[in-house]
Amino acid sequence: MQIKDNLITLKSQLPEHVILVAVSKTKPVAIIQEAYDAGQRVFGENKIQEMVEKQAQLPEDIAWHMIGHVQRNKVKYMAPFVKMIHGVESLKLLKEIDKQAKKYDRVIDCLLQIKIASEASKFGMTTEEATSILLSEEVSGLKNIKIVGVMGMATFTSDTHQIKSEFENLKNCFDTLKPLVSDNSFEIISMGMSADYELAIASGSTMVRIGSSIFGARNYSK
Numbered sequence: 001m002q003i004k005d006n007l008i009t010l011k012s013q014l015p016e017h018v019i020l021v022a023v024s025k026t027k028p029v030a031i032i033q034e035a036y037d038a039g040q041r042v043f044g045e046n047k048i049q050e051m052v053e054k055q056a057q058l059p060e061d062i063a064w065h066m067i068g069h070v071q072r073n074k075v076k077y078m079a080p081f082v083k084m085i086h087g088v089e090s091l092k093l094l095k096e097i098d099k100q101a102k103k104y105d106r107v108i109d110c111l112l113q114i115k116i117a118s119e120a121s122k123f124g125m126t127t128e129e130a131t132s133i134l135l136s137e138e139v140s141g142l143k144n145i146k147i148v149g150v151m152g153m154a155t156f157t158s159d160t161h162q163i164k165s166e167f168e169n170l171k172n173c174f175d176t177l178k179p180l181v182s183d184n185s186f187e188i189i190s191m192g193m194s195a196d197y198e199l200a201i202a203s204g205s206t207m208v209r210i211g212s213s214i215f216g217a218r219n220y221s222k
C-alpha cells in the first residue's frame with residue numbers, strides 16, 4: 001500500500017502537464033507490478049540488461065524509459081520495446097538507435113542529454129553540439145528515431161541556488177533548440193529527481209524522473 005500512497009501523494013503535487021517517470025532501478029518486478037496496479041505506466045531504468053529482464057516479466061503496456069548512460073553495443077537489446085532514451089549524447093549513438101529501431105519497424109523517442117552540472121563525471125553535450133545535431137541533414141534522414149526534447153541532471157549538491165541555475169540553463173537550452181524543429185514534437189524537458197523535482201518544475205520541467213520518493217531508498221549493496 002505504501003507505494004500506492006506515495007504515488008498518489010506525488011501525483012497530487014505534480015502539475016497536469018508534467019509526466020512522471022517512476023525510476024524502478026534495483027527494485028524487483030513485484031514492486032514494479034505494485035506501482036503498475038496503482039496506475040503507473042511509465043518506468044525508468046538505468047541499466048539495459050536489468051530493463052530487458054524486467055520488461056519480459058511485466059505487462060506489455062508499460063512505457064520503458066532508459067535514463068542511464070547508453071553503450072552503443074547494447075542498444076540492440078532494448079530496441080524491440082524501449083519507448084524513450086533519455087541519455088543521447090552523440091550523433092554516433094543516435095545513428096545506432098535508428099539502425100536498431102529500423103529492424104523492428106519502430107520509432108524510438110530520444111532526448112539529447114545536455115551537460116548542466118559542474119561535475120566532470122556527468123555526461124552530456126553543449127547547446128552548440130545539440131544545435132548541430134538538430135540541423136544536420138544526416139539526422140533528418142534517420143526515420144526510426146525522433147528527437148523529442150532534452151534531458152539534464154543537476155550537480156549533486158545541497159546548494160539550491162546552483163541547482164536552480166543549472167535547471168534554468170537547461171530550460172534556456174530547450175528554448176534555443178525548439179525553433180530548430182519544424183513540427184511540434186520537440187516538447188520534453190526531462191529534469192528533476194526525488195530531491196529536486198519541485199525546483200525543476202518551477203524551472204520548466206515537463207518530465208520528472210523519481211525513484212526513492214516512490215519506492216524508498218535503494219539498496220546498492222547488491
Ligand SMILES: *Cc1c(COP(=O)(O)O)cnc(C)c1O
Binds near residue numbers: 023192210
Ligand atoms: C536514479 C535516477 C533518478 C531517480 O533518482 P531518485 O533520487 O531516486 O529520485 C533519476 N534520474 C536518473 C538519471 C537516475 O539515474
